[in-house]
Amino acid sequence: MNLTNTKKEIEMADVEAGSSDAILEPPKPSAEARQVHAQAKRIDAEKLNIYYGDFLAVRDVTVSIQPNKVTALIGSSGCGKSTFLRSLNRMHELIDGAHVEGKVLLDGTDIYAPSMDPVLVRQQIGMVFQQPNPFPTMSIYENTAAGLRLNRKKMKKVEMDTIVEKSLRGAHLWEEVKDRLNKPASGLSGGQQQRLCIARATAIEPEVLLMDEPCSALDPIATLAIEDLINELKKRFTIVIVTHNMQQAARASDYTGFFNIEKSGDPGVLIEIDDTEKIFSNPSLKETEDYVSGRFG
């Protein structure tokens, strides 16, 4: 599948959903409702330039990220993968002086429109970080429910219990922690903590899940567990994952985008994005070919 082809699919999806200019709304309360039409939202970046102060870190990215698919972003260190990822849920602007130009559309709605509240954007586009970062003051249960509790969602205990169990099951963690839900999360292993962070991110039912090298702090077994999980999560979410690990991109993703950088100090550019299979077997650009076959640097 090439880019134009993809575009067509999206337009069709649009017509189906009939909501290309739907307004962002808080996470949907009912998980069941989501499962009936498990269509997550898609993201389109248009001519996105991303800055740290005056420094242009990522240049001119135009890309469509497919709903309910896993899109992997690869590329060497410092070419702007994290920067791009963080601009997709407005985490980028938390850094002093950081700003973007261009548009990011979530199902057609520009998340950078002046009327858009970044807090609501982040409720729809969740994120999992490189280092597992559960809240150290909270138990496993509280961590899973953190998105709801911190936002002071009024909710019955049974309802909350249901969401926590569902999220932990969804993150393949329930069986391991169900007997110690009230113990601190710091007692878990690194892999378990990362799955807890995934449970925490999914508990507020976002549309999109961004993952920035979620496995790079984990051992191979924990990594495989997370990859399995990702494969299942795409039924409910649109997933964008940054990875350093080429096998991981090949195993776990449907599409793969390659970020490149001419030389140090230049902005990173998304030079190619396509079916994962094509990127790893027969990419159209020589730079991509060099990178995926290990001839880079």
Added chain:
Amino acid sequence: MSGSAVSVPLGDNSGVLPRRATLIVFAASAIASALISLALGLSPFVWLLFTGLIGLAGITVWSLAVEGRRRALDRVMSVAIMEVFVLAMVPLLSLIYTVVSKGLARFDSEFLTSSMRGVLAEGGGALHAALGTFIITAVATVAAVPVGVLAAIYLVEYGKGRLKRSITFFVDVMMGIPSIVAGLFAFALFAIFFGPGIRLGVMGSVALAVLMIPIVIRSAEEMLRVVPNALREASYALGVPKWLTVLRVVLPTALAGIVTGVMLAVARVIGETAPLLITTGSTTSTNLNPFDGRMANLPVYVYQQYKFPGVPPEPYIERAWAGALLLIVIVMVLFLAARLIARRYGVEIRR
């Protein structure tokens, strides 16, 4: 014999001292210097000095003879460092020893349960002063902690540019305010409204709060800064607004540290005498209302008893020491509580 010679080709000397060599040497040198001091009638301090010197010399010679230069040097250095540490502890121990030995004479139930009302010479106590100290310090803490913690939150989470820099600067300045100046400030402030004769417990609280605020800001700032940024980001990524993130993620994570800092600030100001002398005045009876007239407190009580004894002076001097002991006990309890809180509730912060 040839076997042992072959097995240690390294070093000029093969022996090793017994496991408790240092202990043995120092026990011996303690006994030796005790004999010398007794014979010459020297003070315990000289005994300690002799023990240190003889012990150091003894372990050096023994280790040199048996273990060789490298290990001897190692022992000399570790022993010397220990001794310097003991030397540094001498003033503290001497202080505690003096206060305890002189204070115990009157550290009895009467002292802890009665005021000085109607007491002319013997008897009497410091209950009124202890209660006054608690009330004055508590009011100061209630005033200083919100200001200090909020200022720290501003500096760490929100502050930018010139305002932040100038607040940091003024906190430094406040840190250096002599306590008597804080007292004069409180005095002048209340004198404007009530005339120069005014003495109130709350005036002392204001002076102490002025001294506490910069300490609380500094320690809270430190504690907020070590909260990893990853936790803030995790919270933002869940769509939690910044103020809720600060309130429900950052503050709880730093809480044990902030409480410890507050305790230490309290311990620091609870013994302040100068500012209280000119703001709270002193009285012989219990006054529980900080807004109504003079209020006794421990530092001023100790000062008054010692400085203006009656006839005969002994009961006054003894009460002064007992008051000092009570103050030290209170400070120690605060330090221990701070420690305990930090250990019990402190969250392990990993980077």
